[in-house]
Amino acid sequence: MHDAPSQSEMIAAVKSFIDQTALPSLKGHAAFHARVASNVLATVLRELEHRPAAESAERQRLVALLNADDTAPVDRLNRDLCEKLRKGDLDLSSPGLLSHLKTTTIDQLSIDQPGYSGLNPD
DSSP states (O other): OOOSOOHHHHHHHHHHHIIIIIGGGOOHHHHHHHHHHHHHHHHHHHHHHHHHHHHHHHHHHHHHHHTOOTTSOHHHHHHHHHHHHHHTSSOTTSTTHHHHHHHHHHHHHHHHOTTOGGGSOO
């Protein structure tokens, strides 16, 4: 049985230490750098939580959009998409392209900047 803490649990523990113990006693540049470190760890936690599903959905959209091999790595599929856009084989009138670009951007923003006002228009 594997009972060691998960990556997420270890990162959350370090983030908690920074936020609850270290940061309150720091001032100036050290406090600023501690906040930056805490924000980086929060981003890594979101990446670990959301990236697998986002990348899987991105792969499915790219495979359908490019009529590509579903075993191709996402980075290769993205290079192929860029090449087709450069050549003019695809453009915003291509079925599914705009939806794919919007969804991919929203997924990335949800990880990088979850508080971005454009994500949750009210």
